[in-house]
Amino acid sequence: MRNRPGIRSTLPALVILLTGCVAGDMPYAGPHLTPTECRDLASLKTNAPPTMAQHQSELAALRKAGYNPSPWFDDPYYPDDLQAAQRVVDYWLQTECQHLQPG
Template sequence: MRKPSGTLSILAALVFSLAGCAVGVGVGGGVPAAGPHLTPTECRDLAALRTNAPPTMAEHHSELAALRKAGYDPSPWYDPYYPEDLQAAQQLVDYWFKTECQHSQPG
């Protein structure tokens, strides 16, 4: 049976996302340093989403942009890897947020 071409790219993104988690994210390891992954706007909006304030459309757009950077593609009509691919991207974005956005976190 032939797989759709989009499935292969999702699988590749998932493998890379999970590889980043397997390296030791949250356990003293980390994603290879390639510069910041999140913009200051994304950091600010992700911090705002972690509060109880009603989210804005801009904050949702920033969250989606960060998830896409982490390898999640919400466009496939049928995603056999959902929700695992979304959860892997969320874990990676959470790691980036913790390591790159300390200045944006309320505290």
């Protein structure tokens, strides 16, 4: 019976890969929105004309909330997926950006 050197050398890589998969399922514990996103999203709630940077912050936050603006025009989940992500972003704005909330 021949010795298989490939198995021993790939075992540590397999353990690291599986550990990463398990750790990937853990919920994210930190803030979801950056201070810039908090500021820009709060500014979008006013009647002031939005800037391109504010729109980019909004899109970044929506993507973090799971929205994927597909390049295809036949998304069967639109606008439900966008509205669900918007609710998540609104929740994050309320819970993570209290310092920007009035009074």
